[in-house]
Amino acid sequence: xxxxxxxxxxxxxxxxxxxxxxxxxxxxxxxxxxxxxxxxxxxxxxxxxxxxxxxxxxxxxxxxxxxxxxxxxxxxxxxxxxxxxxxxxxxxxxxxxxxxxxxxxxxxxxxxxxxxxxxxxxxxxxxxxxxxxxxxxxxxxxxxxxxxxxxxxxxxxxxxxxx
Numbered sequence: 001x002x003x004x005x006x007x008x009x010x011x012x013x014x015x016x017x018x019x020x021x022x023x024x025x026x027x028x029x030x031x032x033x034x035x036x037x038x039x040x041x042x043x044x045x046x047x048x049x050x051x052x053x054x055x056x057x058x059x060x061x062x063x064x065x066x067x068x069x070x071x072x073x074x075x076x077x078x079x080x081x082x083x084x085x086x087x088x089x090x091x092x093x094x095x096x097x098x099x100x101x102x103x104x105x106x107x108x109x110x111x112x113x114x115x116x117x118x119x120x121x122x123x124x125x126x127x128x129x130x131x132x133x134x135x136x137x138x139x140x141x142x143x144x145x146x147x148x149x150x151x152x153x154x155x156x157x158x159x160x161x162x163x
Contacts (some may be wrong), residue, residue, distance in 0.1 A: 005152025013144030017152035055092040057153035100154040
């Protein structure tokens with residue numbers, strides 16, 4: 001079983017997680033001149049499609065305090081990613097951020113931390129050896145890859161419950 005976790009957005013990411021909980025592929029959201037590089041993303045998804053049983057895509061929704069332009073851009077990216085997943089022939093399921101974070105952050109004590117801080121703590125706890133740097137020159141984990149890995153972990157837990 002291999003599942004794809006997708007964190008939407010220009011700084012999002014894609015992680016394929018196998019049933020042994022090894023991240024076998026990591027791919028930051030490709031951009032070109034400040035826009036999503038649809039050709040690179042399409043190529044990645046089609047090349048990976050044969051090894052993916054199901055994708056879990058973070059469901060886009062309006063967030064308080066976000067401007068109209070940023071929400072439009074976010075929704076546009078969401079639609080493009082969903083269309084390319086469908087085009088690659090990958091079965092998928094939408095998962096709301098509140099749903100996957102509730103599962104992944106279960107048992108974590110500091111609920112007042114920002115989501116990104118909690119995500120980093122969860123990844124270090126669940127995948128202590130995983131390198132989530134976007135490039136060899138990066139010094140901090142790529143937050144899109146962090147969330148994509150946690151979304152894939154959520155998907156794997158769902159699959160294990162359904163067995």
